[in-house]
Every structure is written in structure tokens, then in C-alpha cells.
Amino acid sequence: MRTTDLLTIGELSQRSGMAPSALRYYEELGLISSTRTPSGRRRFERGTLRRLAFVRAGRNVGLTLEEIAAALATLPEGRTPTRADWTRLSRTWRSRLDEQIAALQALRDDLGSCIGCGCLSLRRCALSNPSDSAGGAGATGAAYLPTALRRG
Amino acid sequence: MRTTDLLTIGELSQRSGMAPSALRYYEELGLISSTRTPSGRRRFERGTLRRLAFVRAGRNVGLTLEEIAAALATLPEGRTPTRADWTRLSRTWRSRLDEQIAALQALRDDLGSCIGCGCLSLRRCALSNPSDSAGGAGATGAAYLPTALRRG
DNA sequence: GTCGAATCTCAAGTGGACTTGAGGTCAAGG
DNA sequence: CCTTGACCTCAAGTCCACTTGAGATTCGAC
Numbered sequence: 001m002r003t004t005d006l007l008t009i010g011e012l013s014q015r016s017g018m019a020p021s022a023l024r025y026y027e028e029l030g031l032i033s034s035t036r037t038p039s040g041r042r043r044f045e046r047g048t049l050r051r052l053a054f055v056r057a058g059r060n061v062g063l064t065l066e067e068i069a070a071a072l073a074t075l076p077e078g079r080t081p082t083r084a085d086w087t088r089l090s091r092t093w094r095s096r097l098d099e100q101i102a103a104l105q106a107l108r109d110d111l112g113s114c115i116g117c118g119c120l121s122l123r124r125c126a127l128s129n130p131s132d133s134a135g136g137a138g139a140t141g142a143a144y145l146p147t148a149l150r151r152g
Numbered sequence: 153m154r155t156t157d158l159l160t161i162g163e164l165s166q167r168s169g170m171a172p173s174a175l176r177y178y179e180e181l182g183l184i185s186s187t188r189t190p191s192g193r194r195r196f197e198r199g200t201l202r203r204l205a206f207v208r209a210g211r212n213v214g215l216t217l218e219e220i221a222a223a224l225a226t227l228p229e230g231r232t233p234t235r236a237d238w239t240r241l242s243r244t245w246r247s248r249l250d251e252q253i254a255a256l257q258a259l260r261d262d263l264g265s266c267i268g269c270g271c272l273s274l275r276r277c278a279l280s281n282p283s284d285s286a287g288g289a290g291a292t293g294a295a296y297l298p299t300a301l302r303r304g
Numbered sequence: 305g306t307c308g309a310a311t312c313t314c315a316a317g318t319g320g321a322c323t324t325g326a327g328g329t330c331a332a333g334g
Numbered sequence: 335c336c337t338t339g340a341c342c343t344c345a346a347g348t349c350c351a352c353t354t355g356a357g358a359t360t361c362g363a364c
Contacts, residue, residue, distance in 0.1 A: 002362085010310065020311085021353055029351095039360060041311060065351070097260040101253055108249040162340065172341085173323055181321095191330055193341060217321070305364100312359070318352085329342065334335100 006035070006043035016052045023052075031055055031069050047080060054089065061093050062100070158187070158195035168204045175204075183207055183221050199232060206241065213245050214252070 002008075013020045026032050027042070032051050034042035051072060058068040071089050075081045165172045178184050179194070184203050186194040203224060210220040223241050227233045 008310080009312095019353075022351080024312095025352060037360095039312090041360080059351095094260065097256055101256045101260065104249055104253045104256065108246065108253065160340080171323075174321080176342095177322060189330095191342090193330080211321095307364090308362100310359100310361075313357095315355090317354070320350100322348085324347070325345090327343095329340105331338100331340085333338090 004043070006045060007048070009034075009042050009044070012044045012048060012052075015049055016056075018052060018056075026052075026055065026065075029065055029069055031065065031072060050081075050086070054086070057090075057093070061096055063093075063096075156195070158197060159200070161186075161194045161196070164196045164200060164204075167201060168208075170204060170208075178204075178207065178217075181217055181221055183217065183224060202233075202238070206238070209242075210245070213248055215245075215248075 007015070009020045009023055012018075012023055016023070018026075023032065024042075027034060032044065032048050032055075034044050034048075037043060054072065055065075055068050058071065059065075063071075071092070074089070075085055159167070161172050161175055164170075164175055168175070170178075175184065176194075179186060184196065184200050184207075186196050186200075189195060206224065207217075207220050210223065211217075215223075223244065226241070227237055
């Protein structure tokens, strides 16, 4: 049994629950990085697990990999990120979550009145036109919901 | 100016805020339907706007077009859907919204403690492993978040 | 030395929801 | 009559986040 402080892609995959192909893909996108053995195999530092935790959390909050990469890019190069570094990154999601929750609650409450009135009319119905204020210009409709809830 | 109770695809597009191509696509999937003029052009009933409102609302709640189509398929054929019909459909989303809100709130609260402890460790951190209980078998991680919030 | 498991690269495929483009038809106004 | 714009079909392309497959190499246990 090979014993280092570095992880193979298989080990990283097991510990993170992410497929090796996904990990290679993340590396390609710069979300994580690796050194290589003389024969070309990837070796990951343990800290990669933390980055992956961050990636997963970000995905769960509805961020794209690009956005997550941007966030990770603000981490210090060279030194190992501190607890404060991670806290800073995570805090930006807290507000994102608050936003999403608020949007959904508005949607739900509007749906309540919608059910009451039975309207479901385009433009006026808050459900199909959340956070209202549309009805003016182009009327893309759901333009106000956080992208995470629009998916597609 | 052509004046009927039927809408052209252009009019439907304008009133719904959806692209003509999207409307054709929806028709192809059976979400909406049209009659044709002798020359083969689509004519939509006004009620189509209501269906589209429902479609948009469903998308906003994170349903796939397939799911929305399934819901719409439960509407009565032949007669115009009544208020009660729409109410019944909408009510199923109310619970979906409640679920999503609950999931996000759990996520947010867990994130709070995460920031506190600075852990962000895979498996144990509720943020990357929401609604916990994972850590056992395969550990796909975010397997418990409503699909709508996983997107991808 | 030999075998199987793990890894590598690179190209191509997947799925959802559409959009875009090519090439053609039709309706209304001047 | 002619043009313009709306419309038609059908095939193919786009974006995102990956997965799958082919073909080659390497590691480690026996």
C-alpha cells in the first residue's frame, strides 16, 4: 500500500464521492490542481478535498463552475488558505441563499393568492412573473428569479 | 389588421414573452397545441396563454418540461379547464415550493455553523452534504437536495 | 516475469431546453 | 404585380457539466 501525504485520483474520488472524470474535468477548469509523478500520474494535496467541498457546496447553491472558479481564484496563492479565507468565501453564499429563500417564499405566497383568485394570467400572475415589476418592456418573465432556480 | 379570437404564433410570442421557436418546441412536446390555417400556419386559442403561464411557473419552480407536460395532461380534454382544475395543478407546486424552501433554509443554517466551525470538511459538513445522513454508502453528496437546486 | 487494476490522453457522446440557419411558402399593403 | 415580413419545416448547433470509449501505459502484488 502506497503511503504518502498525496492522494491519487482514485483516492480523491473515493474521499470526495466525485468521479475521477469529474476531477480531471475540474482540474482542466482550474478548480483544483495536481502535481505529477515522473510517469505522469496525478497527485493531489489533501487540501484539495477542502476545495472540492467548496465546489460541491457551490454547486448546491446553484453556482456555475465558472463562478466557483472565480471564487476559488480569490484564495491566496502559495500559502494554504486559512479558516478566515474559507469563511470569507462562504459568507458570500449566505446572502445568496437568503436571496433564493426570499424568492421562493415570494413565489409561494403569491401562489397562495393565485390559487385563491385562480388567475394564473400571464404578466400579472406573480407565479409566472415572480418578484413582479415586469409587464413593462421586453417581458422575459422569470427574469428576476435567481438563475439557480431558472435552470436552463 | 387580422382580427380573430385566435392568435398567431407571433402574437402568442409577444403576449407570452416566449420566443416563437420555444412555442414551436412546446407544441412539439405537447405542452400546447394549435390548429392550422389552410396554408399551414398555426393558430392558438387564447387559453394557450394560461397554459404558458403554467409552463413558465413550473419552470420557475424547477420542474422539467416533461413533468409540466405530465401535469398538463391531467387537465380535462375537450372542455376548457376550470379554475378548480388550475387550482388543483398549482397546489401540487405549493408543496414543492415548501420543500425547496425548507431545503435551502437547512442549507443556510448549516452554513451558519460551518462558518462558525470553519470545517467545510467533506462528508461531515452539512453544506456540501446537505440534509445529512450521507457518509454511509456511496456518498454522492448532494443527493438529498431537490433536483431543482442541483441543476446539472 | 506476468497479470490485473489503475491511470493516462483525447475525441466524442449525453441530456435538457432551446436557438439558429437554410431554403421555401404565403398574405397584405402600395 | 411585387415586395416585405411573417411564417413554415427540418437539420444542426449551443451551453453546461460531465461521462464514455478507445487505445496506450504503468504500478504493485504475486
